[in-house]
Amino acid sequence: MSLAIRVNGIEFSKTIEIANKVRKLEKEGKNIINLCTGEPYLPTPECVKKATISALQAGSTYYSDSKGILQLREAISQHYNERFGVQLDPDKNILVTPGAKQALVYSLLSIVNPGDEVIITSPAWPSYSQLVTLSNGKPVTVENLSNPVDPFPVKQISQAITKNTKAILLNSPHNPTGRIIQKQDLSQLVALCKEKEVFLISDEIYGRIIFDKYNHQSLACEDPNFKTSILIDGFSKSYSMTGWRLGYMISSPEIIAAAHKLQQNTVTCPCTFVQHGAIEALKNGEDFIKDALAIYQINRDLIKDFCDTQNISLVEPQGGIYAFVDTSSLFPDSLQCVDSLLENYHIAVIPGVSFGKNVKEFIRITLATRTEKVQAFIEALEHMG
Numbered sequence: 593m594s595l596a597i598r599v600n601g602i603e604f605s606k607t608i609e610i611a612n613k614v615r616k617l618e619k620e621g622k623n624i625i626n627l628c629t630g631e632p633y634l635p636t637p638e639c640v641k642k643a644t645i646s647a648l649q650a651g652s653t654y655y656s657d658s659k660g661i662l663q664l665r666e667a668i669s670q671h672y673n674e675r676f677g678v679q680l681d682p683d684k685n686i687l688v689t690p691g692a693k694q695a696l697v698y699s700l701l702s703i704v705n706p707g708d709e710v711i712i713t714s715p716a717w718p719s720y721s722q723l724v725t726l727s728n729g730k731p732v733t734v735e736n737l738s739n740p741v742d743p744f745p746v747k748q749i750s751q752a753i754t755k756n757t758k759a760i761l762l763n764s765p766h767n768p769t770g771r772i773i774q775k776q777d778l779s780q781l782v783a784l785c786k787e788k789e790v791f792l793i794s795d796e797i798y799g800r801i802i803f804d805k806y807n808h809q810s811l812a813c814e815d816p817n818f819k820t821s822i823l824i825d826g827f828s829k830s831y832s833m834t835g836w837r838l839g840y841m842i843s844s845p846e847i848i849a850a851a852h853k854l855q856q857n858t859v860t861c862p863c864t865f866v867q868h869g870a871i872e873a874l875k876n877g878e879d880f881i882k883d884a885l886a887i888y889q890i891n892r893d894l895i896k897d898f899c900d901t902q903n904i905s906l907v908e909p910q911g912g913i914y915a916f917v918d919t920s921s922l923f924p925d926s927l928q929c930v931d932s933l934l935e936n937y938h939i940a941v942i943p944g945v946s947f948g949k950n951v952k953e954f955i956r957i958t959l960a961t962r963t964e965k966v967q968a969f970i971e972a973l974e975h976m977g
């Protein structure tokens with residue numbers, strides 16, 4: 593008796609596996625400074641929790657509309673209208689899903705046929721290649737140089753397009769580097785996708801977490817009709833709602849209908865009462881986003897200043913919740929750095945190799961944590977140096 597090829601072809605999530613290991617150590621009573629996780633440490637905003645509890649008490653415990661409750665889709669439409677001036681039909685352009693990850697699953701299952709290629713820039717969030725493989729597609733990697741002054745590799749992506757290319761996956765702000773695509777690069781990418789008749793999937797889950805003078809460049813501005821493109825967003829990172837499992841996709845009526853079919857036949861709908869909390873997040877969550885960002889910015893500046901003064905190379909985080917630090921001046925392979933941090937300083941981080949084969953001298957740490965933890969990390973590196 594054998595398992596399906598589709599399951600044997602994919603791996604456990606590298607980042608989740610490490611996070612689970614750290615959780616286990618913590619449960620065993622070990623005091624670990626956990627800089628692994630891809631989730632903000634702040635609690636979900638109080639107003640979101642209250643709205644959810646009220647919804648629960650009012651009986652929102654049944655299946656919801658399988659696209660997500662209309663009020664939430666209207667709030668998402670209004671939110672995108674306010675941010676980018678885009679007009680979205682809540683009925684035709686938006687599908688609420690159990691997490692942004694699920695929206696990615698539906699997107700790929702809706703467009704990828706066996707053998708189709710999907711271009712992913714590397715380093716990348718490890719789930720992208722796994723999800724393409726799960727969809728019977730073939731992940732094609734284009735190296736994206738980590739230095740923020742290097743241009744986004746539109747030319748290399750263009751050269752990687754073949755007759756089998758079905759989609760390009762973009763993630764900005766980026767996990768793990770924190771880079772943001774610039775406006776002209778995004779316009780060129782959109783134009784390229786149209787010319788070559790390739791779908792563009794833009795994962796903008798970190799789009800509300802932007803540092804300094806940078807601006808989030810959204811697909812919503814460059815391709816407001818979403819004819820052949822899909823925007824992925826959600827509540828996990830912006831509003832500290834990772835455990836709520838709530839995301840959404842924005843696209844053309846045709847793609848949304850395809851994804852809706854998948855949702856109806858798999859999970860039916862996202863959890864009903866948490867959707868009421870999400871409406872509250874969109875309506876009254878701005879202060880939370882500002883306060884959280886102020887903390888992440890302090891952490892990001894601490895890391896950046898430290899790396900600058902110590903001549904440690906860092907991909908300057910422009911947005912998102914991570915810093916991708918090159919530790920090759922301390923250890924030739926960052927796995928040694930990861931081991932030493934855990935063994936000698938009880939600090940858990942993710943090795944660069946989890947995100948791509950050409951970044952094994954890097955480690956990823958989270959910025960969405962208490963500043964004391966980032967300081968402890970800096971002190972550990974100072975001590976190692």
Ligand code: PLP
Binds near residue numbers: 763
């Ligand atoms: N996209 C990227 C780039 C991520 O890093 C993550 C989570 O780490 C997700 C999507 C998943 O988001 P969600 O929690 O909404 O499924």
